[in-house]
Amino acid sequence: MGDSYRYIGKPIPRRDAAEIVTGAALYLDDLKFQNLLHGKALRSPHAHALIKRIDKSKAEALPGVRAVLTWEDNPGWKGGTPRNVPVLDKKVRYVGDAVALVAATTEAIAEEALDLIEVDYKILPAVFDIDSALKPNAPLIYDEHPDNILPGGTIAFGPNCLKGVVMGDVEKGFAEADVVAEGTFGYENIPNALPAESVGAVAMWEEPNKVTVWGASQAPYMDKGSLFHVFNRQVEIRCIGHHVGGSFGTKIMCWQVQAYAALLSRATGRPVKVMFTKEEHMSSFVLRIGSRIRAKVGMKRDGSITAIQGTWHVDSGYYSFTTQSQVAVGSGELMIMAQCPNWDLKNIVVVTNRNASGITRGFGGQELKCSFIPLLCLAMEKADLDPFDVLKKNFVKPGGGYFWRDGNWYDYRGIDYSVAMDKGAKQFGWKEKWKGWLKPTAVSGARRRGIGVGVHGNADVGEDAAEAYVQLDPNGSATIFLCAAEHGTGQKSNYARMAAEALQISPDRISMTPADTLVTPFEFGPVGSRGTYAIGSAVINAAEDAKRRLFELVAPKLGVGSQDLETADGVVFVKSQPERNLKWRAMGFDRTITGHGRFEPDFTLCNCMMSFVEVEVDTETGKVILLRVVLATDVGQIIDPQGLEGQLNGCIGSAGIDSAIFEETILNPSSGHILNANLIDYKWRTFAELPEIEHVALESPIPTHRYHAVGVGEIATSPGPSAVLMAVSNAVGCWLHEYPVTPNRVLKALGKIAM
Amino acid sequence: MTVANPNRDTRKAPKTRRVGLTVNGQYYQFNIGSESGEISPTHTLSWTLRERLGLTGTKVSCDQGACGCCAVIMDGRAVLSCKVLTIECDGKTITTIEGLKDTKTGALDSLQQAFIDHTAFQCGFCTPGMIMTARAFLNENPRPTEGEIKEALSGNFCRCISHYQVIRAVMSVVEKGK
Numbered sequence: 001m002g003d004s005y006r007y008i009g010k011p012i013p014r015r016d017a018a019e020i021v022t023g024a025a026l027y028l029d030d031l032k033f034q035n036l037l038h039g040k041a042l043r044s045p046h047a048h049a050l051i052k053r054i055d056k057s058k059a060e061a062l063p064g065v066r067a068v069l070t071w072e073d074n075p076g077w078k079g080g081t082p083r084n085v086p087v088l089d090k091k092v093r094y095v096g097d098a099v100a101l102v103a104a105t106t107e108a109i110a111e112e113a114l115d116l117i118e119v120d121y122k123i124l125p126a127v128f129d130i131d132s133a134l135k136p137n138a139p140l141i142y143d144e145h146p147d148n149i150l151p152g153g154t155i156a157f158g159p160n161c162l163k164g165v166v167m168g169d170v171e172k173g174f175a176e177a178d179v180v181a182e183g184t185f186g187y188e189n190i191p192n193a194l195p196a197e198s199v200g201a202v203a204m205w206e207e208p209n210k211v212t213v214w215g216a217s218q219a220p221y222m223d224k225g226s227l228f229h230v231f232n233r234q235v236e237i238r239c240i241g242h243h244v245g246g247s248f249g250t251k252i253m254c255w256q257v258q259a260y261a262a263l264l265s266r267a268t269g270r271p272v273k274v275m276f277t278k279e280e281h282m283s284s285f286v287l288r289i290g291s292r293i294r295a296k297v298g299m300k301r302d303g304s305i306t307a308i309q310g311t312w313h314v315d316s317g318y319y320s321f322t323t324q325s326q327v328a329v330g331s332g333e334l335m336i337m338a339q340c341p342n343w344d345l346k347n348i349v350v351v352t353n354r355n356a357s358g359i360t361r362g363f364g365g366q367e368l369k370c371s372f373i374p375l376l377c378l379a380m381e382k383a384d385l386d387p388f389d390v391l392k393k394n395f396v397k398p399g400g401g402y403f404w405r406d407g408n409w410y411d412y413r414g415i416d417y418s419v420a421m422d423k424g425a426k427q428f429g430w431k432e433k434w435k436g437w438l439k440p441t442a443v444s445g446a447r448r449r450g451i452g453v454g455v456h457g458n459a460d461v462g463e464d465a466a467e468a469y470v471q472l473d474p475n476g477s478a479t480i481f482l483c484a485a486e487h488g489t490g491q492k493s494n495y496a497r498m499a500a501e502a503l504q505i506s507p508d509r510i511s512m513t514p515a516d517t518l519v520t521p522f523e524f525g526p527v528g529s530r531g532t533y534a535i536g537s538a539v540i541n542a543a544e545d546a547k548r549r550l551f552e553l554v555a556p557k558l559g560v561g562s563q564d565l566e567t568a569d570g571v572v573f574v575k576s577q578p579e580r581n582l583k584w585r586a587m588g589f590d591r592t593i594t595g596h597g598r599f600e601p602d603f604t605l606c607n608c609m610m611s612f613v614e615v616e617v618d619t620e621t622g623k624v625i626l627l628r629v630v631l632a633t634d635v636g637q638i639i640d641p642q643g644l645e646g647q648l649n650g651c652i653g654s655a656g657i658d659s660a661i662f663e664e665t666i667l668n669p670s671s672g673h674i675l676n677a678n679l680i681d682y683k684w685r686t687f688a689e690l691p692e693i694e695h696v697a698l699e700s701p702i703p704t705h706r707y708h709a710v711g712v713g714e715i716a717t718s719p720g721p722s723a724v725l726m727a728v729s730n731a732v733g734c735w736l737h738e739y740p741v742t743p744n745r746v747l748k749a750l751g752k753i754a755m
Numbered sequence: 756m757t758v759a760n761p762n763r764d765t766r767k768a769p770k771t772r773r774v775g776l777t778v779n780g781q782y783y784q785f786n787i788g789s790e791s792g793e794i795s796p797t798h799t800l801s802w803t804l805r806e807r808l809g810l811t812g813t814k815v816s817c818d819q820g821a822c823g824c825c826a827v828i829m830d831g832r833a834v835l836s837c838k839v840l841t842i843e844c845d846g847k848t849i850t851t852i853e854g855l856k857d858t859k860t861g862a863l864d865s866l867q868q869a870f871i872d873h874t875a876f877q878c879g880f881c882t883p884g885m886i887m888t889a890r891a892f893l894n895e896n897p898r899p900t901e902g903e904i905k906e907a908l909s910g911n912f913c914r915c916i917s918h919y920q921v922i923r924a925v926m927s928v929v930e931k932g933k
Binding site: 013018020024030244277652687 | 809817867877883
């Protein structure tokens, strides 16, 4: 298929490549502004406290300080789901909560001013985990939420937002099962996706009610949407995006830092920049949700799952904006991997006095699956089944279906991913290496090797609407109007490539507008692997619409119908007689042609990623070494081979596989302070410790758009962590169920140390 | 900011303390102090490069010497510019990512070209530091093994996981140099 394309699937350098390697690419903190002020937040040292008194007079008197704002200065701006989290409040709810904001002429003065703000707190008892938050008479984080439980569902996904999965008859399902496994399993180490670039914002307020926000998000239109509600739907907002130094989902919502900058600009009449330090980024920007499932699963000897019943507890930190959305999508994603007729899976979203959870690559599904697959392992062990066979068997296939986030049932109309899974297993050598549950594949002295497998699929590849314009210029070039900031996937270049293929002009002849909500139509943002299908479709549709309009204009001049025309390299020609042609110039020098493209959400397709991992465990030191990873997927059609390679290699970082080996955010359990909010104490994989990674990426046409492609970037991480637990358990011969498998945990499991 | 005689040794001892450094072939001299326009003793080299000289290609991520994003070449060696004070740079010669191109021809450094050819980046935020670290290393050791390259870059944080493509890019330069 690929060979018939000029640009799709070809190794074309990214359009921003030269900028990136020369340092010319501009990220948020690189932008220059006239009269810029610098903003800083004073952060709470207490996990839960009431602010009794704030004296800001000394800070205000410091030369260079232009504004000091406290909760009393907040014009009722608030976020969250439900929307009851003030941007500045008289109550602080985690260590690091914003107490006051300062704007000053330099960063150093702003920092100095923070030290001059005097605050008296009334310290309240705090809850740092699900258990203590749910205890009877536990301290309440919000008066509005008795029991520290947030209401389920989000209006963003409609009135019937998926709040859990209930279908069939679980009692009947368990009666039919040959084996039943039960237990509590969690993924609660809150690994941080941790993009290199911190979060921040610059805001310029214009009286009475306009603000422009330069953000660090890959999705400025989403910023506009979330800020619209945060600002009580009374402010006109323009959001502009730039190069984004990594997001991994997280930066699609940066409402707090954006609101800080906007409040300070509103107070000073000058542009204000607030850039989080890395410590703030790690302790006061959002984290991954905590996930714990108490559940029971029934399985037949043939590996079919007969019933799933239980409760998923989700730790959202001190508020949620998107946790309910993650619960909805995560529940649907579990259905995609576990095609089971009988379900009773409820969930409870809990608030605790730690930093809030937000969006992270994996979006609920990774968290739920990392909790669920260890349970499934116990059932597979009881039935003595090979996990590869079981995961392959239960993944959605044509004829199957699932509930998705809006609460509706979707019949799956995609391909059977078993072929890709089989190819992956072959590449990995799964059948040769698999020795049975809790059995190592190889032993050499104290070193034992084990293997594991995981799977993930996501129907968000077609989530949310996307819009784009494509404008044709008489000189044979085109411009894409699209609100997407490049955040590392290379998708901006790929949108140009998709339009180039549709218009049959070189991608070099295509310009792209900045991601600016004043210039472009609506676009939800490149998340959930939706870039290829959803955003791609909008761009393709816009290019095709522009082409249609061009043909309608030129057809009379060539004396044919517009359906008889085709175009290539800026020339319109009669398909049957290419010598009858006109350049795009024929549209007139004083005209541009604009095509509109829109994509309507489609949840009937999903992507799929299977991860095979091999680890070596040193049973004397407890150290786990990741030796090899094989990722198996089918992308329909490779659009961008180098980009695909990079995205798939991303499986280990950004809170992926390494969240099972060493990545974790460590909270002081008595004070709520994050103990490793820096890049020294938070461990990350270095060049010196890279595993072998191999990819099996098939190209079976998938019914998406004209290129039959589906995105997989987001999900590269998701199947990995549970596969590591499985591999380590097999290597050492006993179950490890906690993430990450630190040396201490391994040695404890081996009975070598008490913990 | 003043651009003065690059031959610093000939100037008389000034009343105001000054720091003079050469960045990308251009000599800069700053007064040291806490007034506006002066370089404070607390200013890091990364701050001076970005905020005073407008060389924002040098990125700051952790700001504490852990991630390598701010690496520049100083007197031939890669240094973390967030861990160097500007006042310590008197007489030093510094190259940033902006200064890596051939000044006469404008041609990209072979590593920059290799990073393009191998798409050895995703978000690109760590790329300048990665290239500067690798350039200093290759200048010192033009024939390294893959293991030596990995070791040389082990202080460079990349969250997208472009490591594999980076290694390929650096190795391609090594191979061409053989």
